[in-house]
Amino acid sequence: MAPLAFFLLFPLLGLSVAEISSKIGINYGQLGNNLPSPNRSVELIKSLNIGRVKLYDANPEILRLLSGTNISVSIMVPNNEITGIASNQSKADEWVKNNVLPYYPKTMIRYLLVGNEILSYFSDQDRRLWHDLVPAMTKSSPLSKPKTSQT
Template sequence: MDKHTSGNKATEMGVINALFLLSLTFSNGQISSNIGICYGQLGNNLLSPYQSIEFINSMKAGRVKIYDANPEVLKLLAGTGLHVSIMVPNNEISNIASNQTLANQWVRNNVVPHYPQTMIRFLLVGNEVLSYSSDQDRENWFNLVPAMRRIRASLKSLNIRNIKVGTPLAMDVLQSSFPPSNGMFRSDVSERVMVPLLHFLNVTKSFFFLDVYPYFPWSADPNHISLDYALSRGTRFTYTDPGSGLRYTNLLDQMLDSVIFAMTKLGTPMSSFR
């Protein structure tokens, strides 16, 4: 497993967040250590897409994730050499899951016009789908993996084989995360969603995308979690998991391991993907 982090670069633009992009890999491929940028377009006083892409290039970034398949942005990314992640919106998952024709249409409309000039490398189906829990959202939970299968089938039918299909999840997919050895997926998604998802990622040699923010557990309990520990800054404070005996020097590793332990409990240890 590769764990890559990068520092946030504060700018007055407040539009582009320089965040580390974490993925637990299910393949033997190497992941570049270049910084990855999450490029969102919701906010006030935003830079133009052209200015945003110029800024990303100036940061020597290697990867960029957008939260849709904006054609203007994808056109601007053509020829930049950036590895690009695009996203199927949450509200389109159910229809795609039930209709291969709609999946084919989405890929033809959003991938084919830009590929391979724009180096689309990841096609993410939804964003933190399992973090929402209305009745309609719950329907999306169980349509997630079927939609991923249909999108992958569309790519294969077009002989596009170097775009991996995945979905980003948040830490709230876990029912228990502390200590890490107690890591366990939520009971409402464990068997019906996580088992088929992990199987899909394993079979397709794709990646487990995870949005991890050490800030949240630190801000919820700053009296018991050292700021240096949350920021991966120094080794003065450490934590030893009483269940596994593993010793941690930062909160990020601790959070990631809780997910790995949760995978293991479902019969899918990271070692099985080597």
């Protein structure tokens, strides 16, 4: 009886594994030694049926390589750009114009993330970034654009 149950449930297990693997995400950083090229890395991501990837910056080569895939992409605004974006809507708009719009919608950019590990509080610069985080998130959001009426 047990072998029969296994063979009846095995096809269902295979379907659920395929569905789960397409929902798995990875963080794709580029700091390290002996890293594979972006082309090789994206090929590996595709071969593993990874469905989501977080980039720690808006690397143009990687964004181009992810174009036309069904991989959902999150792009991070680097820490060194947070203060400028937090204080200036034009800088936020320019960042989106330069780092998102050239690739979207061919690259499935789904999220803009702001900063990496900035909630430490060890220096004055850390405290400044901490205070600039929410304003930068607000200004880099497409929802922050003022609505204009067409009357």
